[in-house]
Amino acid sequence: xxxxxxxxxxxxxxxxxxxxxxxxxxxxxxxxxxxxxxxxxxxxxxxxxxxxxxxxxxxxxxxxxxxxxxxxxxxxxxxxxxxxxxxxxxxxxxxxxxxxxxxxxxxxxxxxxxxxxxxxxxxxxxxxxxxxxxxxxxxxxxxxxxxxxxxxxxxxxxxxxxxxxxxxxxxxxxxxxxxxxxx
Amino acid sequence: xxxxxxxxxxxxxxxxxxxxxxxxxxxxxxxxxxxxxxxxxxxxxxxxxxxxxxxxxxxxxxxxxxxxxxxxxxxxxxxxxxxxxxxxxxxxxxxxxxxxxxxxxxxxxxxxxxxxxxxxxxxxxxxxxxxxxxxxxxxxxxxxxxxxxxxxxxxxxxxxxxxxxxxxxxxxxxxxxxxxxxxxxxxxxxxxxxxxx
Numbered sequence: 001x002x003x004x005x006x007x008x009x010x011x012x013x014x015x016x017x018x019x020x021x022x023x024x025x026x027x028x029x030x031x032x033x034x035x036x037x038x039x040x041x042x043x044x045x046x047x048x049x050x051x052x053x054x055x056x057x058x059x060x061x062x063x064x065x066x067x068x069x070x071x072x073x074x075x076x077x078x079x080x081x082x083x084x085x086x087x088x089x090x091x092x093x094x095x096x097x098x099x100x101x102x103x104x105x106x107x108x109x110x111x112x113x114x115x116x117x118x119x120x121x122x123x124x125x126x127x128x129x130x131x132x133x134x135x136x137x138x139x140x141x142x143x144x145x146x147x148x149x150x151x152x153x154x155x156x157x158x159x160x161x162x163x164x165x166x167x168x169x170x171x172x173x174x175x176x177x178x179x180x181x182x183x
Numbered sequence: 184x185x186x187x188x189x190x191x192x193x194x195x196x197x198x199x200x201x202x203x204x205x206x207x208x209x210x211x212x213x214x215x216x217x218x219x220x221x222x223x224x225x226x227x228x229x230x231x232x233x234x235x236x237x238x239x240x241x242x243x244x245x246x247x248x249x250x251x252x253x254x255x256x257x258x259x260x261x262x263x264x265x266x267x268x269x270x271x272x273x274x275x276x277x278x279x280x281x282x283x284x285x286x287x288x289x290x291x292x293x294x295x296x297x298x299x300x301x302x303x304x305x306x307x308x309x310x311x312x313x314x315x316x317x318x319x320x321x322x323x324x325x326x327x328x329x330x331x332x333x334x335x336x337x338x339x340x341x342x343x344x345x346x347x348x349x350x351x352x353x354x355x356x357x358x359x360x361x362x363x364x365x366x367x368x369x370x371x372x373x374x375x376x377x378x379x380x
Contacts, residue, residue: 059241
């Protein structure tokens with residue numbers, strides 16, 4: 001089954017959608033990413049969620065912040081390079097106004113990256129989050145996914161603080177260049 | 184600013200005052216960075232106003248988020264032409280989702296007024312912001328010819344389904360006062376105005 005792993009436990013994206021529902025997170029904005037596809041497909045297929053693509057990550061963040069202030073909880077999805085377009089918005093909107101902007105990043109640039117640009121920009125992500133004091137967690141194991149997603153989202157809304165969940169290739173499989181390895 | 188036939192340059196504070204006076208009750212208004220939110224602040228501090236102090240270009244996306252959360256409430260974004268130019272993609276995002284309760288007002292003076300009135304690239308190029316909005320999919324995009332026309336367009340956007348975009352040519356005149364820089368208090372007051380805290 002698509003939503004099950006070989007071991008019979010739920011796939012990461014299934015766990016994520018369950019946790020989103022438990023925390024009443026209904027709005028999902030994203031700039032598409034191949035690794036995030038199962039999650040994007042899942043939220044589009046489920047009437048509980050309102051999901052759509054934006055032209056740029058900054059917009060996706062602005063929409064989530066506006067919706068939160070009017071009582072609708074949201075999540076934004078992006079890949080590592082998209083995250084790198086966000087520091088001004090995170091700092092001057094989410095941090096300054098104390099808005100629980102919940103971000104989920106599909107991690108490129110590590111563990112088999114083939115694009116030098118991706119591996120370079122990926123190095124900016126955690127230092128940037130650390131410098132802004134934004135809580136972030138890297139999810140690399142399926143058995144920790146439930147706990148991390150649940151607690152991180154809960155803390156974000158309880159403390160009015162942005163949070164970033166980074167999906168490691170160890171969890172998702174990541175994206176690799178097809179073809180021979182010795183060429 | 185675009186040289187649009189049959190429109191006159193107006194005053195941003197005057198138009199903002201007219202807009203606020205036209206509001207029926209608890210419509211949300213999101214003021215974009217700089218003079219857009221300063222002049223909104225200067226009209227009186229409604230709890231239904233959000234004064235955006237950073238994140239240049241995001242007044243329309245924030246307003247769109249508010250509109251999504253509360254479909255029964257009318258929501259306005261007040262954005263400068265230079266700010267919108269930073270985030271033109273949001274026009275198509277809004278057009279694609281078609282929120283009926285959202286109106287984006289664009290103050291077009293053709294300059295980055297707050298940094299010394301340097302002309303925008305769009306002004307240099309003779310670009311037409313309302314034309315850009317229409318071509319981005321926002322079919323109900325109109326220039327306000329004068330103050331009375333602006334009020335009529337705002338009135339129409341309050342009763343007819345959106346999304347709407349209203350362009351207004353404005354003079355190169357600074358805001359009459361400045362917003363108090365307290366983002367957390369601004370956010371809390373706005374949430375109280377929205378009934379969400």
